[in-house]
Amino acid sequence: MRNMIASVFVLFAAGFSGLANAVPLQINNGTFSVTTHPNPEFVAHGPTAMYKAYLKYGKTPPPALLRTVTDYRAQKKAKRESGSVVTTPEVLDQAWLTPVQIGTPGQTLNLDFDSGSSDLWVFSSSTPASQSRGHSVFSPGKSSTAKESPGYTWSITYGDGSSSSGTVYTDVVDVGGLSFPSQAVETANRVSPEFTQETNLDGLLGLGFSTINAVKPTAQNTFFDNIKSDLNQPLWTVDLKHQEPGTYNFGNINSSLHTGEIHYAIVNTRRGFWTFTATSYSVGGAIGGSITGIADTGTTLALLPTAVAKAYYSKVPDALYDNSQGGYVFPCAASLPDFTFTVGGGEITIPGNYINYAPLTPGSKTCFGGIQGNTGIGEVIFGDVALKSAFVVFENSGDTARIGWAKK
């Protein structure tokens, strides 16, 4: 009702201010009429009308439930949003884990934000204790806002052979102050031993494209796809750091996190990954050709075309491909060359010391490389070893997706 009055006023004011495009008032013998139109922006919402009536006429304050319904609408219209959260590396930078609040009251789980997959799944009260020992779990029964998605199931096997599966709820998920009220939360009924053993990891938050979400019978949206329309900008950024905490941001680019200009490349979303092309690479001054691969926060190493890995380790004295280890190894004392790749016209350099990934076993004098060939993997993967050398922008404006890389 108030909006109707407002729109009449606007028309009225326009008339008096004589705006060229206003309808002139007809004033005949001291009377006049003015036409009024319903406000096209107005969206009828009973509870909000009731809430306003309580505020205007009520002897008592609006009932709490009415307030939550209208607050949600008010918040939904709130200014466009952004969020920031710290992410912490596991030992040897194997994966980075980020606290996420799920349900009401919020249950905090540490999730692996993974741009190489598109499911948000968690250890849950339905995961057998023998598999969830040592993990935080999500208990939908303790969340007043959890809703079961009957008949929905999921099952995933990752590239390294680890796997998990279960059923689906929707609940509020909060990442760095950004919350979505009905995020699909995939609860695990089972997880493979790799997940059980990784006790800091309580689940994954997929940041790939929702087209490869594994929920049956209906694929669900990722957290990013769900909140994207509320964000200042349709993007998220990652700033992983070598053996120290970094940040994930949603909705804005924090210019203090990078020093160089951001260089963008177009992303091919056909496979559901952030697939892009580096136009060239160089090792110790030798220039190589283009590399097309995926930017994958969920994979530890850089798994590059076998010819590229071979070219790299040809510059490392005493490096060899060790079949028993499944990759290139070298003396831990070796000084490794940098690996530079060009993307979007800008150069990103992976420092040699990031490519000395770790001793084969604690104390061994033989070390395993952070760059490996992608033999038998089917993807070329710019994993954490590459990502932690840059500030990276993952932008999806809807019709085009881009990835931006900057020095930091």
Ligand SMILES: C[C@@H](SC(=N)N)c1ccc(Cl)cc1
């Ligand atoms: C795309 C990643 S898995 C992930 N980031 N969810 C991947 C695929 C295949 C192999 Cl062999 C290793 C890793």
Ligand SMILES: C[C@@H](SC(=N)N)c1ccc(Cl)cc1
């Ligand atoms: C449970 C671990 S196993 C591992 N750290 N390779 C895992 C598997 C797949 C992804 Cl995408 C992320 C983490």
